[in-house]
Amino acid sequence: MKLVTQIKLMPEAAQAAALSATLRTVNEAANWVSGVAFEHGCPREYELRKHTYAELKARGLGAQAAQHVIKKTRDAYAALKANIWAGNLGKPGSKRWIKAESKPITFRPEAAQPYDDRCLAWQYDALTVSIWTTAGRLKNVRFSCSPGALNMLREHRKGEADLIERDGVFYLVAVCEVPEAPLNEAPSAFVGVDLGIVNIATASNGYRAAGRGLNRHRKRQLDLRRKLQAKGTKSAKRLLKKRSRKEARHTANVNHIVSKTIVTAAERTGSGIALENLKGIRDRVRLRKAQRTDLHSWSFHQLGAFLEYKARRAGVPLVYVDPAYTSQQCSVCGHIDRKNRVDQATFACRACGFLADADDNASHNLAARGETVWTAGRESRVPATP
Structure with missing residues (x-):
């Protein structure tokens, strides 16, 4: 069974600047690849690689990073096609369906970038990672996590990890292959x-x-958002940004x-x-x-x-x-x-x-x-x- 573990990076100022520049570079490149894919009718990954790989290398991306940018873009189009077939974007010809079909997929500047073991190395005892960036390999980038998450990383980490930036904070979301317990084939009830x-x-x-407590919490958050949005000052917008996803985190904890x-x-x-x-x-x-x-x-x-x-x-x-x-x-x-x-x-x-x-x-x-x-x-x- 695949689970993900979120690890918080604690880079120094120069390391944080390199990580931020890397995410913006690879996502800018992904937007260009997306335009090429849209122009050529969303070809298969191998065909898309022939059209884009040389240009990505010329833009300063490493070989593995270029491959991941191409794969990330192609996977995004595959997910879009699956959502259209499943009817998740409305009926054919609807406003939402036309909007999704009529333009290339775009990636946010801080969108996730996949890393494999060639681009990312873990030092569990030292609580550091070595990670590829457009400015070169960064070594001894510190990270923080709970003892349980660290133990899961040591024993079950397998596959890729995604680098993401959220409100100026960097995280690595690592995939772990956790064995399932034997299924109880004869439940008593x-x-x-x-x-x-x-x-x-x-x-x-x-x-x-x-649900009384959770519903009260949601109503408080909704009322506060309305007041801050109506106020519209810089400090109100700053507080809105600070409190973003607070309700989602609280709900996830309750669940x-x-x-x-x-x-x-x-x-x-x-x-x-x-x-x-x-x-x-x-x-x-x-x-x-x-x-x-x-x-x-x-x-x-x-x-x-x-x-x-x-x-x-x-x-x-x-x-x-x-x-x-x-x-x-x-x-x-x-x-x-x-x-x-x-x-x-x-x-x-x-x-x-x-x-x-x-x-x-x-x-x-x-x-x-x-x-x-x-x-x-x-x-x-x-x-x-x-």
Whole structure:
């Protein structure tokens, strides 16, 4: 299983200037390669190399750096084509589709640049790296990370690392190949996880992660952004930049805590996890204008991704199930009725009289569906006919 580890670089002033100039040079070169690729109809990487490699070398890029710039550009066009085929940019002929198709891909001056082991060397004991730049090889560039991240780098680092610049700070994002734990093929039960906005996650084992604190934090950030944007002074813009991504970092931290709690409980009890498949929910639902901010800031996909990779590391089975009618179906008798959902928090079955918290009821329905999906998807254990 591939995971990434983010390492913070702490270069000296001259080293930081060289790293910044390198990123701007390679991304300027990538923009030129992108224009050539667009002009020639996005050819394959080998064809694109024939048109651009000599010019990149003339611009002062090393051999490996030139190869990475070409590959990075070609991969960007491949990703664009995949998004178009998947319908992620709207229907053919739509404004967004035409905008993506009608001009070359551009790269930000501080966009990520891949490095392989020929361009980047790690000294774990000294906590330094040696890295290629357009000004020559920089040696003894210090980095900082947690003990856990350092241990992961030592034992599992494999492949490329990306150099990025964020708000004047440089990071290396290294790929690590982490072995997965043996999968529990016979889970004792399934823990259904109902995702929501009022409650971030409600599990059928009794765990509930309330969303009150996170929603308050989002509202505070939104109100502060509005005030600073309305003020418009230099100090207000400086504070806006300083606080950028604060909400995203806080949300990611909360999702990490919630997902770790659920996976740890499932691992301890030998259970699997049943997660609702919410892909496309923002396109399906229709809400009032006042509710749209909450819907579009809802980070259900990130929480699902965290649950998935943590479950794989722990050997916990995880299945996605159809969430249709789980909020209207009684987890005791199976009766489905829109009127069963009295309000956001209350479920009352019109058939058997079962009364429960609405999210708890939905999580038990998801757990039952997870067990059904797991049983249907397993290989047959029936011995072959002699």
